[in-house]
Amino acid sequence: MNEAFAVILVDSTSYALRIEKLLKQQGLACKLIPVPRHLSSDCGVCVRIQKQEADVIRTLLQEDQIHFLTIEDV
Amino acid sequence: MIPTATGFPSSKTKDGALYLDNAATSWPKPPGVAQAMAQFLAEVGANPGRSGHRLSIEAARIVYSAREAVANLFGAPDPLRVVFGLNITDGINLALHGLLRAGDHVVTTGMEHNAVMRPLRDLAQQGIEFTQAVCEADGTLDPHRIEEAIQPNTRLIALNHASNVCGAILPIRAVGQIARRRELLFLVDTAQTGGALPLHMENDCIDLLAFTGHKSLYGPMGTGGLILSERINPADLHPLRQGGTGSRSEREVQPDFLPDRFESGTPNAVGLAGLLAALEWLQEQGLETIRTHEKALCADLLDGLINTPGVIVLGPQDAARQTATVAFNIRGMEPSTVGLRLDEEFNILCRVGLHCAPSAHRTLGTFPDGCVRFGLGAFNTAEDIQQAVEAVRQLAKEAP
Ligand SMILES: Cc1ncc(COP(=O)(O)O)c(C=O)c1O
Numbered sequence: 001m002n003e004a005f006a007v008i009l010v011d012s013t014s015y016a017l018r019i020e021k022l023l024k025q026q027g028l029a030c031k032l033i034p035v036p037r038h039l040s041s042d043c044g045v046c047v048r049i050q051k052q053e054a055d056v057i058r059t060l061l062q063e064d065q066i067h068f069l070t071i072e073d074v
Numbered sequence: 075m076i077p078t079a080t081g082f083p084s085s086k087t088k089d090g091a092l093y094l095d096n097a098a099t100s101w102p103k104p105p106g107v108a109q110a111m112a113q114f115l116a117e118v119g120a121n122p123g124r125s126g127h128r129l130s131i132e133a134a135r136i137v138y139s140a141r142e143a144v145a146n147l148f149g150a151p152d153p154l155r156v157v158f159g160l161n162i163t164d165g166i167n168l169a170l171h172g173l174l175r176a177g178d179h180v181v182t183t184g185m186e187h188n189a190v191m192r193p194l195r196d197l198a199q200q201g202i203e204f205t206q207a208v209c210e211a212d213g214t215l216d217p218h219r220i221e222e223a224i225q226p227n228t229r230l231i232a233l234n235h236a237s238n239v240c241g242a243i244l245p246i247r248a249v250g251q252i253a254r255r256r257e258l259l260f261l262v263d264t265a266q267t268g269g270a271l272p273l274h275m276e277n278d279c280i281d282l283l284a285f286t287g288h289k290s291l292y293g294p295m296g297t298g299g300l301i302l303s304e305r306i307n308p309a310d311l312h313p314l315r316q317g318g319t320g321s322r323s324e325r326e327v328q329p330d331f332l333p334d335r336f337e338s339g340t341p342n343a344v345g346l347a348g349l350l351a352a353l354e355w356l357q358e359q360g361l362e363t364i365r366t367h368e369k370a371l372c373a374d375l376l377d378g379l380i381n382t383p384g385v386i387v388l389g390p391q392d393a394a395r396q397t398a399t400v401a402f403n404i405r406g407m408e409p410s411t412v413g414l415r416l417d418e419e420f421n422i423l424c425r426v427g428l429h430c431a432p433s434a435h436r437t438l439g440t441f442p443d444g445c446v447r448f449g450l451g452a453f454n455t456a457e458d459i460q461q462a463v464e465a466v467r468q469l470a471k472e473a474p
Contacts, residue, residue, distance in 0.1 A: 011331050012321035013123030013131070014154055017138040034126025044126045044320060045134075067331075 004051035008061075009039065009069040016045045019066060026060065028053055036074055048074070085453045091421045092458055097238055097266060097399045097449025098425050099288045099295065103352065107293060110351035114344050122343045124320040133343050140346040141333075143353035147291075148264075148283055149274035150301045157336040158299040158346065162265045162286035163189045164314070165300035168336060169261050169282045170194065170232070172311040176201030178229040181220055181258075183244065184209040184437040185237045188430045190263055194232075203227070209437045212390050213242030220249050224256055234263035235273065239434045239447065240389025241372075241396035243271065250279030259305070265289055266397050269356050270365065281305050290397075292356060292452070293349030296342045308335050315339060364452045368398035371450050371459050375400050378463030384470035388438050388445055398450035401438070404466065406473040409444045416446075420465035424448050 010016045016032050023030040028049065035046045049057055054071050061068055083102035085093050093101050114136065120129035122137045141153040150156055159165050170193040174180065182190060184206045194204045207219040220231060231253045236243045246262055253260035261282040264273060270290035275283055280303065287297030302308070309330060316328045317338035329335050356364070373393035379385050379402050388401040404412055413426035427444040428435050435441035448462060 011329070012319065012334050013134045014138055014141070014333060017135055018154070021138075032126075032131045044124065044323070045131065 004073075005048050006051045006054040006071050006073050007033070007036065007039065008047040008049060008057070008071050009035065010046060011067065011069065013045045015067060016047050019047050019061065019068065022060070022064060022066060023047070023049070023057065028057060028060075039072055039074070083453055085451070085455065085458055087423070089421075091417075091423050092461055094422055094424045094448045094450065094454070094458070094462060096451030096454075097241075097289070097397075097429075097447060100290060100292050100451045102453055103292055103294070103348075104355035106351040106355055107348045111294065111344050111348040114347035118343075118347070121320075121340055124318075124340070136347050136350060137341060137343055140350040140353070143350055143357075144285065144299075144301070147269065147273075147353060147356070148285065148301055149276050150283070151275070151304050154332045155302045155304075156299065157302065157333045158297070158341055159336075160296060160342075161288070161298040162263060162284045163298075165284035165286075165298055166190055166232075166261070166263060167193050168300050168311070168314050169284060170197060170230075171314060172336075173230065173259070173282075174202045177227060178202050179225045179227045180204040181207060181223045181228055181231045183207045183215055183220075183233045185213055185215065185239075185242065185244065185434045186232075186234055186431065187238055187263065187265065187434070188432070189265070190232055190234070191431075191433055206433065209242075211437065211439060213237045213240045213388070213434065213438055214390055214395065215242075215244045215249075217245050217248040217252060221252050221256075224252075224258070228256075228258055230259045230261055232261040232263070234265065235267040235271065236397045236399075237389070237431070237434055238266050238399070239429050239431050239445070240401040240438060241266070241399035242389050243267070243395055243397065246273075246280070247278045253281075254279045266399065269353075269361065270368065270397055272361065275301065275303055287345065287349045287352070290451070291349065291352055293352035294345045297345040297349045300336075302332070308332050311336070313338070359452070367452065368450055368454075369393045371454055371456065372396065372398040372400065374456065374459045375448060375450065375462065378459065379466060382463070382467050382470050384473055385466060388440065398454075400448045400450075401440075401445045402448075402466070403440070403443075403445050404470050404473050407469065409446050412446045412469060415469060416465060420461075420468075422462060422465055 123134035145153040287293035319334040409426040416422040
């Protein structure tokens with residue numbers, strides 16, 4: 001398993017849950033975790049994903065018009 | 075028809091009373107509702123979305139699933155446009171107080187609940203006008219009456235989908251189309267119809283759909299809210315409450331995004347866990363099945379009451395044009411006497427009086443005395459209807 005992660009930062013937990021749902025449907029691994037301290041975010045929760053899948057996921061979210069703030073490496 | 079023998083809860087209380095007050099609050103609830111609530115308290119119970127830990131996320135996941143289930147049921151464009159609150163009263167207040175400004179005019183009807191009338195009367199003190207379109211004496215509405223009441227400063231049409239007093243169904247789709255054509259916003263109070271009748275925000279041109287969890291959605295009290303269509307810009311709606319949302323915590327201004335803008339304070343997640351179970355049950359049963367069952371019972375009840383000498387039935391008197399709520403009076407007997415005697419002598423629980431809707435009673439010609447209301451639900455049976463009709467028959471015989 002590749003241990004390099006990225007996180008999707010969002011406005012609030014509802015958005016994180018919506019993203020989680022979509023990624024699970026698409027068979028993409030993700031996990032909701034507290035936002036790492038060094039990243040500033042407006043929400044306490046973010047979606048952790050595999051770094052190697054970040055680009056695919058970014059496109060997917062944009063295509064589905066699912067709102068997120070940024071995707072950051074961690 | 076719903077099989078009542080197997081696995082369905084009884085419409086009788088522990089002490090054998092027949093519950094016919096579903097229009098106030100549905101009872102009993104589908105078995106999964108209490109179970110989901112108990113399980114939430116025992117196993118999940120954390121503050122949804124406030125903290126990043128597993129249990130908090132699990133709680134938020136249940137709330138989000140409830141949001142999705144509500145969105146599906148009402149054809150909402152997006153689960154995040156479902157704003158949860160205390161009940162429908164809360165949702166209607168958010169819509170009316172949040173949206174209206176001095177100089178605006180609202181068209182409503184002569185069949186509204188105080189959940190709409192009281193906020194409108196209050197707003198009238200702040201320079202907001204309203205007109206009540208006249209309804210027929212059976213509680214129904216000719217959509218032309220709405221059109222006639224529109225003024226140049228009209229901004230909103232607000233009405234209930236069905237009367238909580240006599241069950242009369244109002245033509246929301248026709249009114250919605252008028253609203254769209256005249257570029258007005260459309261608010262629907264679905265308290266009496268959510269889960270009981272087909273409703274679809276897009277097809278019915280609804281911009282603001284207020285709902286309550288504890289009636290025909292079969293969920294617990296303390297759940298409900300308002301759904302915003304995509305024509306409503308959250309920035310145009312002022313929140314009723316401001317405060318913590320678990321988001322944007324470093325800022326002391328209210329968030330501008332949905333649903334957080336309108337959901338300050340810890341939500342009733344226990345209740346929403348119950349509502350989710352209720353909506354899953356509704357989906358399993360199918361709205362159509364429940365409606366068919368309730369319509370048949372309603373037709374029997376109407377038939378029984380109409381054919382009882384001394385009984386005056388109010389409303390459309392047609393199961394196809396009303397919800398499974400039937401209003402009546404016994405000539406020569408006060409509604410409060412009927413209610414008390416039904417309770418004490420016949421073991422039947424119903425609601426009498428004005429049902430928080432003086433306006434509707436004026437339209438029906440029953441103000442200020444009110445009437446007796448039997449509110450049927452999915453768990454009532456044909457025997458229940460026989461028992462109710464028989465009781466009314468006995469009382470009517472004794473009336474002077
Ligand atoms: C038509 C209508 N609107 C509003 C309400 C208020 O519902 P709630 O008490 O759930 O806010 C009710 C029920 O009491 C109702 O029947």
